[in-house]
Amino acid sequence: MNNSPLLKVVNLKKSFHVSSGMFSGSSLQLKAVNNVSFSVEEGETYGLVGESGCGKSTIARLILCLDNPDQGEIYFRGTNIFTLQGVEKKKFRRKVQIIFQDPYSSLNPRKKVGSIIGEPLLIHKIVPKNKIRDKVFELMNMVGLQEDHYGRYPHEFSSGQRQRIGIARALSLSPELIVADEPVSALDVSIQAQTINLLMDLQKQMKLTYLFISHDLSVVKYVSTKVAVMYLGKIVETASNDELYSSPLHPYTVALFSAVPVPDPSVRKERITLKGEIPSPINPPVGCVFSSRCPVADSNICFKKQPPLEEKRDGHMVACWLKN
Amino acid sequence: MSSSLLEIEDLRTYLFLTEGTARVVDGVSLGIRKGETLALVGESGCGKTMTAYSVLRLIPEPPGKIVGGRIVFDGEDILSIPDKQMRKIRGDQIAMVFQEPLTSLNPVFRIGSQIAEVLQVHRKMRKRDAMDQAVKLLQDVGIPSPEKRIMDYPHQMSGGMRQRVMIAIAIACEPKLIIADEPTTALDVTVQAQIMELLKQLNEKKEMSLLLITHDLGVVAEAAENVAVMYAGRIMEHTDVATIFSNPLNPYTTGLLGSVPRAGSERLKPIKGIVPPALSLPAGCKFSTRCEQVFDRCLTEEPDLVDVDNSNDGRKHLVRCWLHKAQK
Numbered sequence: 001m002n003n004s005p006l007l008k009v010v011n012l013k014k015s016f017h018v019s020s021g022m023f024s025g026s027s028l029q030l031k032a033v034n035n036v037s038f039s040v041e042e043g044e045t046y047g048l049v050g051e052s053g054c055g056k057s058t059i060a061r062l063i064l065c066l067d068n069p070d071q072g073e074i075y076f077r078g079t080n081i082f083t084l085q086g087v088e089k090k091k092f093r094r095k096v097q098i099i100f101q102d103p104y105s106s107l108n109p110r111k112k113v114g115s116i117i118g119e120p121l122l123i124h125k126i127v128p129k130n131k132i133r134d135k136v137f138e139l140m141n142m143v144g145l146q147e148d149h150y151g152r153y154p155h156e157f158s159s160g161q162r163q164r165i166g167i168a169r170a171l172s173l174s175p176e177l178i179v180a181d182e183p184v185s186a187l188d189v190s191i192q193a194q195t196i197n198l199l200m201d202l203q204k205q206m207k208l209t210y211l212f213i214s215h216d217l218s219v220v221k222y223v224s225t226k227v228a229v230m231y232l233g234k235i236v237e238t239a240s241n242d243e244l245y246s247s248p249l250h251p252y253t254v255a256l257f258s259a260v261p262v263p264d265p266s267v268r269k270e271r272i273t274l275k276g277e278i279p280s281p282i283n284p285p286v287g288c289v290f291s292s293r294c295p296v297a298d299s300n301i302c303f304k305k306q307p308p309l310e311e312k313r314d315g316h317m318v319a320c321w322l323k324n
Numbered sequence: 325m326s327s328s329l330l331e332i333e334d335l336r337t338y339l340f341l342t343e344g345t346a347r348v349v350d351g352v353s354l355g356i357r358k359g360e361t362l363a364l365v366g367e368s369g370c371g372k373t374m375t376a377y378s379v380l381r382l383i384p385e386p387p388g389k390i391v392g393g394r395i396v397f398d399g400e401d402i403l404s405i406p407d408k409q410m411r412k413i414r415g416d417q418i419a420m421v422f423q424e425p426l427t428s429l430n431p432v433f434r435i436g437s438q439i440a441e442v443l444q445v446h447r448k449m450r451k452r453d454a455m456d457q458a459v460k461l462l463q464d465v466g467i468p469s470p471e472k473r474i475m476d477y478p479h480q481m482s483g484g485m486r487q488r489v490m491i492a493i494a495i496a497c498e499p500k501l502i503i504a505d506e507p508t509t510a511l512d513v514t515v516q517a518q519i520m521e522l523l524k525q526l527n528e529k530k531e532m533s534l535l536l537i538t539h540d541l542g543v544v545a546e547a548a549e550n551v552a553v554m555y556a557g558r559i560m561e562h563t564d565v566a567t568i569f570s571n572p573l574n575p576y577t578t579g580l581l582g583s584v585p586r587a588g589s590e591r592l593k594p595i596k597g598i599v600p601p602a603l604s605l606p607a608g609c610k611f612s613t614r615c616e617q618v619f620d621r622c623l624t625e626e627p628d629l630v631d632v633d634n635s636n637d638g639r640k641h642l643v644r645c646w647l648h649k650a651q652k
Contacts, residue, residue, distance in 0.1 A: 259514045271517060
């Protein structure tokens with residue numbers, strides 16, 4: 001058991017039904033997550049990148065047990081989380097927490113900061129009722145909020161401070177894994193940097209493991225130890241941070257990296273501009289999911305069969321026919 | 325120096341609110357040459373968009389009002405001309421691309437007629453000719469099968485497509501100046517690259533000047549020639565793009581650059597605190613509350629924007645900071 005990863009996702013599939021029109025009875029299937037497997041080791045920051053609609057947030061919801069998958073399993077410390085019930089499930093929820101993207105809609109506007117941060121403590125009965133206030137102060141202190149913020153409402157705070165409230169709430173149960181779903185994308189650049197620094201400090205202090213979901217490649221590069229690139233519900237490439245950014249293999253990863261503007265005018269890089277946009281996950285391309293936009297797609301195989309995710313180098317997995 | 329297209333001098337735009345007067349643009353001076361791309365950079369709430377709206381005279385009045393300054397566009401002082409004449413310039417010679425392509429297109433009209441409308445109004449084209457032109461424009465901005473797409477409603481298109489439609493509307497009359505307010509913020513990175521590429525091409529081919537409002541320093545580095553950094557309604561630093569990145573002088577500019585995650589695992593050096601609300605700005609330098617290098621004088625006296633470039637090649641490096649002077 002000691003060698004099993006903290007989180008292991010195996011062949012996960014989740015699709016949603018969307019109605020094809022207001023009056024038509026039939027419905028279409030949207031494959032949000034299509035056969036995804038990965039594992040997160042204790043203490044690491046696992047970055048999940050991809051453009052909108054590629055299934056990142058669906059994975060986050062499944063890991064938190066907020067949704068049930070169509071197929072596949074998620075193991076947390078070796079236990080399948082979808083088989084947990086009752087007390088066991090409640091225990092599991094303590095260990096996995098989430099930080100949301102939007103610091104405006106993720107805090108209850110009618111509750112004071114103290115009770116937002118204290119509520120998980122109350123529900124899980126972590127500390128006796130009369131100690132909750134002290135514990136909340138301690139948490140607020142950790143994320144850089146002042147004690148006199150205790151009795152205020154969320155609307156009195158700036159977006160960066162709200163995000164700190166969200167982080168304090170996530171930390172209140174001393175979780176082992178934090179799923180951070182675009183935690184800094186709604187923030188201004190200087191506040192974004194403050195929040196990233198805070199998350200990194202907390203990780204060191206509390207030995208947290210992060211699953212860091214973002215569409216911002218430079219942020220993911222900065223925080224992650226391992227990165228997986230998603231496209232249309234599939235992981236197309238995964239490797240350690242250094243390896244992935246220094247030698248990306250999948251044509252999508254290469255194009256994605258080349259599209260990121262570098263904040264240095266002296267760097268003039270070759271840009272691969274992808275044609276078109278992400279196809280709809282309702283009607284993904286036959287064969288490789290990226291084939292419709294791939295600049296190097298080979299008509300013999302890429303349009304016909306899906307490439308498997310295979311290990312190319314040590315720990316560097318890629319799903320591409322041309323690299324296998 | 326080639327002739328300047330837009331010259332903003334000491335622009336002051338205030339919002340008169342019940343709580344007090346918010347000086348959202350307070351003494352901004354900028355110039356844009358023909359074919360130049362100028363980036364206006366800063367955090368949200370620092371007056372970038374209000375500056376742009378002032379140029380188009382789109383400030384909602386009340387509560388807002390342009391209380392001072394001059395805006396000279398193509399030799400004409402556009403703050404003193406009548407509304408009717410301004411309407412002729414707006415959309416024709418100065419066009420705007422807004423940040424949110426979904427809310428800035430009319431949901432109940434087909435995109436073809438929204439593009440054609442500009443041409444019907446400004447070029448007095450007949451509807452049919454305008455629609456033909458709309459198809460060409462959609463092709464120019466890279467929308468596949470444009471003759472079918474002109475019959476689409478905005479909700480049938482993706483975010484990137486809608487932003488292309490916005491650009492098509494903006495370039496319909498071949499304006500001399502395009503103001504793009506965070507044109508790629510709502511878009512995915514690969515689509516962002518496409519849109520920036522498109523704006524660059526238009527800028528180069530058609531010699532359109534571009535005022536690019538953004539907070540993304542990566543976009544600035546790749547697209548702009550010159551950069552003006554704004555904070556609390558003021559220009560803090562203004563120079564060419566290479567100098568901004570290699571030799572930033574204002575601590576606010578340094579702070580913005582230090583906030584961007586880059587290669588290597590160096591700890592980020594963000595600016596502490598947050599932008600002060602426009603109603604309670606500090607006395608003295610407006611950045612003094614967050615500045616790492618603040619000293620006595622900063623708290624009481626506000627520095628001017630002065631040129632610190634001592635080479636004689638005509639380049640300028642304007643900085644508003646007591647640390648860098650010529651300013652004594």
